[in-house]
Amino acid sequence: MEENIEQLKFPIGKFEKPKIITENHIKNWIETIKNFPQKLKSEVENLSKDDLKKTYRPNGWMISQVVNHCADSHMNSLVRFKLALTEETPTIKPYQENSWAELVDSKDFSIESSIKMLEGIHERWTFILENLSEIELNRTFIHPEGQEEISLKTNIGIYAWHCNHHLNHVIIAKRN
Known part of the structure; x- marks a missing residue:
């Protein structure tokens, strides 16, 4: 049961940072980020109020919470990118x-x-992402949970994963 819950929590697996982040990785990740709102919108646009209450796993978020979480999370991420571009390792x-x-x-x-x-x-x-220079892609911020220094190019990958991760949660919840 625990293995099944893990699969439901992470239907596409956890983010795995490539050893070397290539230009192709970044291009594909940016494309994922670019297309996410339309993909999400097409998954939820015809759902009823009851459908929006469906969850992707026991004790998981409802579809409405997933959608609203993505807005909250991606709003925070845009701010983090801008902080990293304008401050020295904030x-x-x-x-x-x-x-x-x-x-x-x-x-x-x-x-x-x-x-x-x-x-x-x-x-x-x-x-912004399509116009980052190599120097800007390597700018970093510190995430205080674990004091991890994260580069913007890594964070692009994390958020491309985040888009697909939650898109899959919505798809799974719709079947429940």
Whole structure:
């Protein structure tokens, strides 16, 4: 049962950073980020209120929470990218994503505004990502949980994974 829960938590596996991040990795990851809002929108646009309450695993988030979490997370990520581009190795501010997912706007508010947010955030984010120099791709920030220094090129991969990870959660939940 525990193995099945892990599979449901991570339907595409956990993010695995390549030993060497190539230009091709970055290009593909940016394409994933660019296309995510439309893919997510097409998965959720015809769902009923009851459908939006479906979960991808026992004790997992509802589809509405997943969509709203993506807006929250990607908004934070865009800010982190901008901080890393304008400050010298900033320590970013983490947020309590599970607590945010329990807020009324994550559980009981229409997902429409989050879809709109994702469309706008990803449009701006993609423009920045497509125009990063090699020096900018190597800029870093510190994530205080574990004091890990993360490069922007690695974070592009993490967020491409994040897009696919949660898109799969929605697809799985729709079947439940």
